[in-house]
Amino acid sequence: MSRANGMLEVSNLTVSFERPEQPDAGAFRVVEDLSFGVAAGEFVSILGPSGCGKTTLLRVIVRLAPAEHGTIKIDDSEKYAPGRDVCLVFQSYGLFPWRTVRENVEFGLKMQGVAARERRATGQEFIDLVGLSGFEQHYPHQISGGMQQRVGLARALACRPKLLLMDEPFAAVDAQTRERLQTELLRIVAQTASTVVFVTHSIQEAVYLGTRVLVMGARPGRIAADLPVPLGSERWRRDVRLERRFEDHVLEARQALRAVSP
Amino acid sequence: MTEATEANGLAPLPAVRPRRKRSGGPGALTGLSVLAIYALLIAAWDVFGRDVNPYFSSYPSAIVRAAGELARSGELATALLGSLGVLGQGLLYTLAAGLPVGFAIGRYQFLDRTFGPLVTILFVAPREVFVPLLVLWFGLSDASRVIFVFLSAVFPLIYNVADGVRSVNQSHAEIAQAYGANEWQTIQEVTFPSILPFIGVGAKQAIARGLTGLVAAEFFIGVSGLGGLLQKASALYRLDRAFVVILVLVAVGFILARAGDLMEARLGRWRISERAY
Numbered sequence: 001m002s003r004a005n006g007m008l009e010v011s012n013l014t015v016s017f018e019r020p021e022q023p024d025a026g027a028f029r030v031v032e033d034l035s036f037g038v039a040a041g042e043f044v045s046i047l048g049p050s051g052c053g054k055t056t057l058l059r060v061i062v063r064l065a066p067a068e069h070g071t072i073k074i075d076d077s078e079k080y081a082p083g084r085d086v087c088l089v090f091q092s093y094g095l096f097p098w099r100t101v102r103e104n105v106e107f108g109l110k111m112q113g114v115a116a117r118e119r120r121a122t123g124q125e126f127i128d129l130v131g132l133s134g135f136e137q138h139y140p141h142q143i144s145g146g147m148q149q150r151v152g153l154a155r156a157l158a159c160r161p162k163l164l165l166m167d168e169p170f171a172a173v174d175a176q177t178r179e180r181l182q183t184e185l186l187r188i189v190a191q192t193a194s195t196v197v198f199v200t201h202s203i204q205e206a207v208y209l210g211t212r213v214l215v216m217g218a219r220p221g222r223i224a225a226d227l228p229v230p231l232g233s234e235r236w237r238r239d240v241r242l243e244r245r246f247e248d249h250v251l252e253a254r255q256a257l258r259a260v261s262p
Numbered sequence: 263m264t265e266a267t268e269a270n271g272l273a274p275l276p277a278v279r280p281r282r283k284r285s286g287g288p289g290a291l292t293g294l295s296v297l298a299i300y301a302l303l304i305a306a307w308d309v310f311g312r313d314v315n316p317y318f319s320s321y322p323s324a325i326v327r328a329a330g331e332l333a334r335s336g337e338l339a340t341a342l343l344g345s346l347g348v349l350g351q352g353l354l355y356t357l358a359a360g361l362p363v364g365f366a367i368g369r370y371q372f373l374d375r376t377f378g379p380l381v382t383i384l385f386v387a388p389r390e391v392f393v394p395l396l397v398l399w400f401g402l403s404d405a406s407r408v409i410f411v412f413l414s415a416v417f418p419l420i421y422n423v424a425d426g427v428r429s430v431n432q433s434h435a436e437i438a439q440a441y442g443a444n445e446w447q448t449i450q451e452v453t454f455p456s457i458l459p460f461i462g463v464g465a466k467q468a469i470a471r472g473l474t475g476l477v478a479a480e481f482f483i484g485v486s487g488l489g490g491l492l493q494k495a496s497a498l499y500r501l502d503r504a505f506v507v508i509l510v511l512v513a514v515g516f517i518l519a520r521a522g523d524l525m526e527a528r529l530g531r532w533r534i535s536e537r538a539y
Contacts, residue, residue, distance in 0.1 A: 062440045063439075063440075064436050064439060064440055081442060082439070082440050082441070082442055083440060083441035083442025083443070084442055087440075087441070088440050090437060092433075094433065094434075094437040096434060096437075096451075096452070096455070098455040098456075098458075099455075107438075107441055107451070108441040108442065110451075111438070111441050111442040111443045111447055111451075112442060155441075159441070
């Protein structure tokens with residue numbers, strides 16, 4: 001499934017967890033021999049049943065969890081840096097409650113040692129981009145969940161990563177906010193020309209956002225289907241959710257998911 | 263436009279610290295009546311206190327006179343400065359030792375297992391048990407008193423800081439790492455802000471215990487400072503002077519407690535506001 005000009009290249013990835021409570025049972029294999037590639041500019045949705053290792057996959061890519069076997073390359077290099085080459089947007093926002101919106105957005109830049117003035121300018125650019133101008137001095141608990149996830153997105157984008165990972169970023173917000181955030185995400189991704197891997201439980205969300213939908217099977221996790229979603233670029237300008245072929249792609253994804261669900 | 267809609271539903275929140283609200287009229291009235299009651303009590307004490315044997319009690323105007331005497335002779339200033347010096351040094355060492363030790367115990371399980379119980383025991387043990395040893399080792403000196411203040415104050419700080427380090431949210435540390443933070447940056451950007459509220463609580467307790475430790479030290483380890491002045495005055499049945507020292511000690515305690523409260527509120531700001539949420 002490798003492609004030329006791959007921004008992300010996952011090859012034969014196997015991930016296991018030790019089970020300290022049952023040392024005799026051996027390690028639990030979460031992901032086995034998983035391979036896929038993401039080309040520059042693609043928006044790949046990863047869909048799969050609970051416990052199929054979607055989140056684990058993202059955690060391994062940003063090196064929060066170790067791979068047992070296999071390689072991960074970003075922009076053709078195994079020596080990529082989390083926070084610089086690849087940034088993860090967390091499901092529960094993952095903002096630091098003691099930092100203001102501005103300080104949260106500038107966090108990745110600060111870790112890279114970017115000078116304060118440049119940090120401020122870049123941070124402001126992305127605060128504006130996600131529509132949070134005027135809330136720079138607020139603390140996370142003072143703004144809504146939807147706005148908190150905008151901060152999470154701005155924090156990731158401010159690092160100008162080659163690859164943006166998103167782990168069910170809209171799972172915790174209400175349905176209306178969620179639809180609005182999805183549309184805005186498409187606009188922002190287009191404006192920043194980002195390459196995205198987006199993990200979700202929602203079939204509609206996967207099809208609406210993705211230029212490609214990967215369906216993962218569970219126990220152990222592997223790629224079960226790779227579905228292109230040719231709904232055209234600039235999808236945020238018109239609501240493709242109103243179109244018949246959107247429903248066709250949703251149906252296709254639903255069938256693929258049904259096939260791997262127990 | 264969407265952000266505007268979302269923004270509109272939200273009132274701007276200028277102040278982070280929740281302030282206690284006082285209702286204007288009735289509150290002011292209560293304050294006045296409280297003042298009036300105290301004024302009445304003090305006046306009554308001044309009138310009837312004169313009839314009591316001065317070896318056992320005193321009365322406000324005599325206390326004010328004694329305060330004047332002590333101030334003029336310089337005894338009060340000397341005692342106050344001496345006491346504050348001992349207290350300040352003791353608290354300084356408390357901070358210098360309590361933060362790193364608390365941090366190490368909270369961070370390394372081995373140290374926690376080894377020294378954690380000792381800290382708890384020393385935290386709850388009566389500090390006066392150290393007096394004979396200190397006198398033996400350091401004599402009836404300021405050094406003994408400083409160490410006694412230190413021993414009084416340091417354990418609550420260690421205990422709270424260790425507790426804070428243990429309760430750092432691991433997912434915050436992971437997020438920092440996912441954004442490229444190395445170990446030192448994680449400590450700086452996650453651990454330290456996380457434990458600030460605990461440092462505030464520990465420092466407040468340390469100040470309170472340090473002050474009681476100071477007075478105890480001035481009683482038991484040579485007669486000096488404000489505690490010594492108090493003891494001397496009582497021994498000479500100068501109850502008017504004794505009351506002056508008591509009032510000064512109460513004032514010092516009040517100021518330090520307020521400082522501790524402010525510090526706790528300031529350091530724990532985000533935690534308080536998060537709880538309110």
